[in-house]
Amino acid sequence: MARFAVIPGGRAGASGPLPSTGEARGGTLEELYRCHAAAVYARCRYLLRDDEAARDATQDVFVKVLRGAEELAAATSPAALLLRMATNHCLNLMRASRAAWRGEIERIARERSVRGIEPDARELVRALLGVAPAEAQEIAVLYFVDELTQAEIATESGRSLPTVRKRLREFLAAARGALAEALPALVLPDPEELP
Amino acid sequence: MSLKSTLGGPGVACSAMRIRRLAAGEIAGEERARTEAHLAACARCQETERELDRERARLAADLPFDMLAAGVAERLARAPGAGTSRGIAERLGRVRGMRVLALALAAGVAFAVAVPAVLRVAHDRPSERTKGGAELSVWVRDGSGVRALAPGEPVPGRAALRVGLSPAGRRFAAVALVDADGAVILHAGAAEPGVLPGAFEWTGSGEEGTLVLVLDDTPIDAAALAHRLAHGGPDTAAPGDGADVLVRPLRRGAR
Numbered sequence: 067m068a069r070f071a072v073i074p075g076g077r078a079g080a081s082g083p084l085p086s087t088g089e090a091r092g093g094t095l096e097e098l099y100r101c102h103a104a105a106v107y108a109r110c111r112y113l114l115r116d117d118e119a120a121r122d123a124t125q126d127v128f129v130k131v132l133r134g135a136e137e138l139a140a141a142t143s144p145a146a147l148l149l150r151m152a153t154n155h156c157l158n159l160m161r162a163s164r165a166a167w168r169g170e171i172e173r174i175a176r177e178r179s180v181r182g183i184e185p186d187a188r189e190l191v192r193a194l195l196g197v198a199p200a201e202a203q204e205i206a207v208l209y210f211v212d213e214l215t216q217a218e219i220a221t222e223s224g225r226s227l228p229t230v231r232k233r234l235r236e237f238l239a240a241a242r243g244a245l246a247e248a249l250p251a252l253v254l255p256d257p258e259e260l261p
Numbered sequence: 262m263s264l265k266s267t268l269g270g271p272g273v274a275c276s277a278m279r280i281r282r283l284a285a286g287e288i289a290g291e292e293r294a295r296t297e298a299h300l301a302a303c304a305r306c307q308e309t310e311r312e313l314d315r316e317r318a319r320l321a322a323d324l325p326f327d328m329l330a331a332g333v334a335e336r337l338a339r340a341p342g343a344g345t346s347r348g349i350a351e352r353l354g355r356v357r358g359m360r361v362l363a364l365a366l367a368a369g370v371a372f373a374v375a376v377p378a379v380l381r382v383a384h385d386r387p388s389e390r391t392k393g394g395a396e397l398s399v400w401v402r403d404g405s406g407v408r409a410l411a412p413g414e415p416v417p418g419r420a421a422l423r424v425g426l427s428p429a430g431r432r433f434a435a436v437a438l439v440d441a442d443g444a445v446i447l448h449a450g451a452a453e454p455g456v457l458p459g460a461f462e463w464t465g466s467g468e469e470g471t472l473v474l475v476l477d478d479t480p481i482d483a484a485a486l487a488h489r490l491a492h493g494g495p496d497t498a499a500p501g502d503g504a505d506v507l508v509r510p511l512r513r514g515a516r
Contacts, residue, residue: 096330099329101285103320103326107320120323129333132333144285144287190268212281213279218271
């Protein structure tokens with residue numbers, strides 16, 4: 067039998083710097099990868115909680131980026147745009163498996179009651195996204211995970227500031243409703259006090 | 262006992278996104294100086310910066326550039342209405358105003374986008390072996406990066422290889438490596454355009470070998486193919502009259 071050695075990871079060889087094309091910001095796949103892929107992959111892992119699914123989602127996001135290159139070229143912040151694209155892509159995937167997503171709050175409550183593990187803020191946000199209206203989900207990620215101010219979210223998402231405030235209120239209201247049963251001891255911030 | 266959760270969110274001067282933008286080189290001038298000064302004194306933002314380092318390490322381990330580029334190229338080639346590979350590259354280049362093809366060749370996205378343009382001469386008997394534009398390509402990564410292995414070019418010692426194919430509408434594909442030691446099936450299954458998953462190193466003892474691609478509209482029996490190749494060589498690869506067979510000779514370079 068012919069002999070060959072499989073190289074783990076499906077890579078064509080050892081990792082290392084690839085030749086630079088010298089293209090401007092956002093202009094090449096390699097450049098986009100170097101600047102933004104880590105954030106995109108991390109966002110996909112955070113939301114999907116599955117490495118394989120996150121790898122697929124990251125590649126899907128980069129395909130969308132290449133197809134929407136005019137939007138990328140016009141973006142004030144490619145980093146913010148790519149993260150938003152990753153967030154929305156993953157949220158769409160998660161909506162398709164809503165049943166499993168909703169179980170997250172019960173899992174967190176179980177870990178707290180059985181093992182005494184207090185929920186990490188971002189993990190809690192992720193779980194609570196499942197009970198929030200679709201329109202509020204992206205806004206919640208932008209605010210609680212990306213840590214944009216409400217004014218920055220309005221600019222970034224093209225929504226009005228009152229709409230952003232309304233979506234955050236919707237998210238927190240839905241979150242309170244879900245936590246009242248699963249984690250009644252947890253007190254969420256007052257939306258009027260959010261910066 | 263109640264427990265107040267802030268759920269995170271922006272601080273007075275803290276923002277994960279701002280640190281990301283700083284790392285991506287998107288902040289300049291006074292804002293950059295202000296952000297750097299804040300970062301130097303803020304434990305929360307320093308933790309964010311460390312988190313970005315962990316994200317980069319995770320990406321390098323889980324999804325290196327080659328893998329991402331190959332996946333992107335495969336998706337582009339698979340998309341409905343994608344047209345020819347050259348068409349994809351031309352369309353992207355026109356829309357984006359970017360040097361897509363040059364980029365692709367340099368960076369590896371050419372796995373699917375530019376393969377046919379580069380490798381039409383990759384097989385030695387096209388008139389006898391191809392129907393409808395099916396193609397077999399070999400990609401190599403060595404010290405100089407990722408590139409197409411040119412026809413007749415020796416396979417560099419210890420180089421990592423990947424095989425790309427364009428099935429020309431055929432539904433099933435099998436790829437085999439045949440050399441003095443026998444035959445081994447590298448892939449058997451659905452015929453997807455692009456690069457096959459998994460890189461490999463040719464470690465056999467012979468100095469010459471052959472990559473064989475079989476395309477058919479019905480599933481290909483991999484074991485039977487391996488048996489035929491081992492005993493009859495590439496000329497016996499076709500399972501029947503309806504299959505296409507592409508052959509790519511390999512010659513080993515210095516080890």
